[in-house]
Amino acid sequence: MAEDPRRRTPRTDAVLADPGVAEACRRLGRDRVKATVSTVLESCRRGEVAPEDVVASVLALLPAAPGSLRPVINATGVVVHTNLGRAPLSEAAVEAVVRAAGPTDVELDLDSGRRGRRGTATMAALAALVPDAGDVHVVNNGAAALGLAALALAQGRRIVIARGELVEIGDGFRIPELLESVGVELREVGTTNRVRLADYEAAVDESVAFLLKVHPSNFRVEGFTSSVSVEELAGLGRRTGLPVVVDIGSGLLAPHPRLPEEPDATTVLRAGASLVTASGDKLLGGPQAGLLMGEAELVHRLRRHPFARALRVDKLTLAALEATLSGPATPVAEALAARPEELMARARALALAIGPGLATAVASEGRVGGGGGPGVPLPSAAVALPHELAAPLRLGEPPVVGHVHDGRLLLDLLTVPAALDDTVADAVRRVAPADAREA
Template sequence: MPQRTPTEPDARRRIPRTDTLLAAPEFVAAAEQSGADAVKAAIQRAQSAARAGRIAPEAVAAAALADLSDRHGRPTSLRRVVNATGVVLHTNLGRATLSPGAREAMTLAGGYCDVEFDLADGRRARRGRGTLDALAERLPEGTGTLVVNNGAAALALVAATLAVAAGRPEIVVSRGELVEIGDGFRIPELLESVGARLVEVGTTNRTHLRDYDAGIGPATGFVLKVHPSNFRVSGFTSSVPIAALAPLCRERDLPLVSDIGSGLLTPDPLLPHEPDATTTLTDGAAIVTASCDKLLGGPQGGLVVGEPATVERVRRHPLARAMRVDKTTLAALEASLRSPTPTHQALHADADTLRERAERLAAAVGSDPACVGLTVEVVRSDGAVGGGCAPEVPLPGWAVRVPQRLAEPLRTGRDTAVDGELPSVVGRLDDGALLLDVRCVTDSEIPLVARALAAACREQS
């Protein structure tokens, strides 16, 4: 059994007491910022480290303060990431990045604001009216609008209102459109969770108008079209477009609901197979549901747009309150609707601009002494839309190719006296190398990525 050294008991007695440290001015100030419980816990962790011999007793106070700074010095545990994957709507990185205007709007809305108050007459007002008006301006005249907390909520709320609450719980849908969305969630399970029953018509690859006609019965609440945005079935296929299905629904006095998924509001020539809300409504859909944080380029949210009276029915359902968005989301969405978004700019970035950006990054890396001998190449790179949108559409662009061994240190980032705090840089592994695709890397981020590469090189030298 190991013997204690004669000095060990004395060293432990030099560990400062908890109450002594709590009374020190620096810890009193820390408690005002982080709370007394957090400060006490940091002190106790430092004392335990001293008792275990990992730090000197005299270092307990400094270690506790450093611990507090690391845990509570940031407003959030989230880390900033430079998206060098080439995937514009990267779900794991938060999908659409917000515009400067949207970020400013969220900061404004973070305090007291007139989200549900009329400053002119001092009475309660329609919640998020500016956002709803901005949305209506981007859609056909007379379109009703509602915003909920995500795209899945929008569809579930419509099902709860137009099918279950109406006493006609059946929803007619093509078998080829029973898709699985992110993280294992499936459209059928989502709809069934609110009490709806699905009537599947057609086959996986072919569904005809007569199949919908045969599937409609006295318990049908509505007919549903779901855009299978994250996959395509090719070959011997057939589906019924909205314009062909709408007359049947009008004849049967049934709403036609279309879940377009991505939130594209008007046609985009870059994405010819991606449905948009304006065309879908014009072709005869009564209700369109979609996400806000995909091609719309806004914060996470869900849209319910269409016939005003039908949208109002959805808004009045009790579940709508549970799915309501907060004031910061409303503010960010309004700003995103009223100005160009980073999503749109990244999708439509000019190839020459992307090449020049990649060349600037490569030159900055090559001129840093820490990167001497590093193989750096500017290469062509096909990006992707991401977010389950337009999987068949490549986005030709440019990237900087560096050794794969740099992927981990770039991803984890470093906080050093030389570089200061560096963001995480996430690229794409390709054929034994790391590609830093610049499609979503802003001009202001180029120097940061270059510094991060230099830090990674120093770490591995």
Template sequence: MVESDPRRSIPRTDHLLALPEVIAAGEHLNQETIKAIISEVQTAARTGQIPVAEVAPTIISKLSSRLASSLTPVLNATGILVHTNLGRAPLSPAATQAITEAAGYVDVEMDLGSGIRSKRGTGAKAALLQACPAAEDALVVNNGAAALLLAVTALRGRGAHVGSGRAASANIDSVRKPAPPAAEPGEIIISRGELIEIGAGFRLTDLMTTTGARLREVGTTNRTHLADYADAITDDTSCLLKVHTSNFRVEGFTSSVEVAELRTLADEHDVPLIVDLGSGLFTPDPALPDEPDIDSALRAGADLVIVSGDKLLGGPQAGLILGRSEAVQTVAKHPLARALRTDKLTLAALEATITHTANPIHDALHIDKDRLRERTETLAEAIGATVVEHDGRVGGGGAPGVPLPGWAVELPEHCAEPLRTGDPAIVARVHQGRCLIDLRCVPESEDQRVAAAIGTVLTSNLVDDD
């Protein structure tokens, strides 16, 4: 007699929905989410991934541990500060609190005194201008790519430049009224050495050409001179664009043109100068002496400087546009600005990031090396592992190739996967057959949890080997 297939005994959906624990889960999860989890577990049982007897317990476990979103909090033990795959910059406590406070109704576009509509993001704008006195005005959009797209779209065509015709050291209030944008997009002049592709195959060149503009590439990959820009300027020139090569570095026989030199050329031909820095330093940082900053670029003569909010600034995803007041206003009044504007939560987090001192990215960049080594040695001793020298990185489009000297705990490579999928989820660096635990970006308050998680993984491996 042929035995019945055990999969036939998988509990029906209506029976599973009637379980007390499932009914209780309905107080915080909607029915669609609950049914999706039930279906997922039933499918796992049908395909033999779990025993039929485990269907109900698995569903109950999944429902009880279901977070508000499917995103899993992780501990970043890679040593990479701005890790794009892990959400770039972690927010500060002040920024997190600001998001919570802004989650309800807030006066994002209302003057509570008069009761009438006001401009959006005035607090974030004021914070930006206070942090960067060289900027006359500022605008916040939803990311760095959006800021670049908006800038090259709005400031285009000879005669459309705002604030040109003066030396960088001249009175910043001495600016012209903007001329109407040209009917044709024209040409964006950019060095061949600054044509950048960022993550997932996204190319800034493709972004800019969507505006209808043509890219006029000048110079070579390793060397570009002022004369290259000058020879390329025609009546079709839309703007001069300088882009910080924030995710790669060219060494050896190289040359590039500084912002101050481009300012002089832009004045001579009455075209705008846009500088995309990407990484987001307001002022020079001794820890990254070669990383360009917003203040210096503006003082050197840039009309607009573009940076991301979620890199070295340590804030939320945002595109920041700072510069001469009429240039920023020209960009802000473009119809595309409405489509690219950011939301109240981002504005709240950005303002809090700028106005408060605590910042995980800043802290990791300027970490006390003696304390980092002490923590690493304590962890290694607790789990019976070895400490090795390990260089961290800024990552995420900042300070390419610049090492951040430190230490890591060395584990077997096979520890990486169970650490990633454990609780807490710990993302380590896998390199040359090793799993490296770098505590630079891990809050010190989490050290004991990290040690416990590693201990569990190592013990499990020993049992499996037996």
């Protein structure tokens, strides 16, 4: 009688000793790998996996890297895509994060051996790009920057804000709820589409702590509208002794020729704003962070507020932000500067590499995304494919995420680095039928 092959099921320690499995333990952790080994051995005992295939089955079930986040190729044409992690970091920022992953001098003065100020170089890099700010500070995101300003300057008091600027900033989070959560009361002025300086003037009394202007970054109001400029609010602030806080949202530090209507920190400060808040992971092109720039006395009050500790950024964010501010152009900046004719040349070459029977180069329009430049088209080029390939490409390795438009899947090259064109072509060839490519 033949021996039951299940009796040859290997021992757990024998599987763990396999060189490939041992390497996986080093990368992923022994406990995680051992749990997978146990699962496969149970399948082996049930006759579902051959004994000689146990090691291969274990390695097939283990992830290629620790963590559940997977790198994705963004072919949507949305430069700052919130669902894909907003701004992709520059190579310099990535290198800075890796260097900062171990022990660093983040709060140590190596010359004296004593404790040093946290993030000194990062703050200096930000201040250098916004010289109109008396001082700067960084917290962990844009909402935290505005929330800290409200908490430190207006808790128990009122903030005057135009009714049309009570915006929702994504995923159901709303500016008024954020501000009210830190113990301030909002005094709304004007209507949804029109507000005048007289509306602000009528709302000012001893209960008001500051005047707030919020850029409605993810929508546009057109038609019968009016708003009050930063200059006008600053004039009212000087007359009443009230600070003017401006949330520009997207993190643009200086004017950009392709985004003439997008507010930037330099222009807003020169217009008289007392304090500017912004995000670091949008048009700035850096890591998630909240930027505070403005009058030195106000920034100092925010930095020394007890709750500022809860919003402190870690060394990895400081490292990435410093490299973003002082290093080479970011992927976001490169996308905004991309020339449509160069993108079209890439699209034609990529379509040819995929197969003219399947792919076509077409003109397209990208978007800034992330609440920046609402309604502003970015001329681009894309590779058009059958829409049925959207899911297979999204589920492939690496995942390629495009967008379906007019019944076609478009892979927009505005957001795809040129170095990844061959990778995209290979990904499409893997999921597309050979006869379709050759048709």
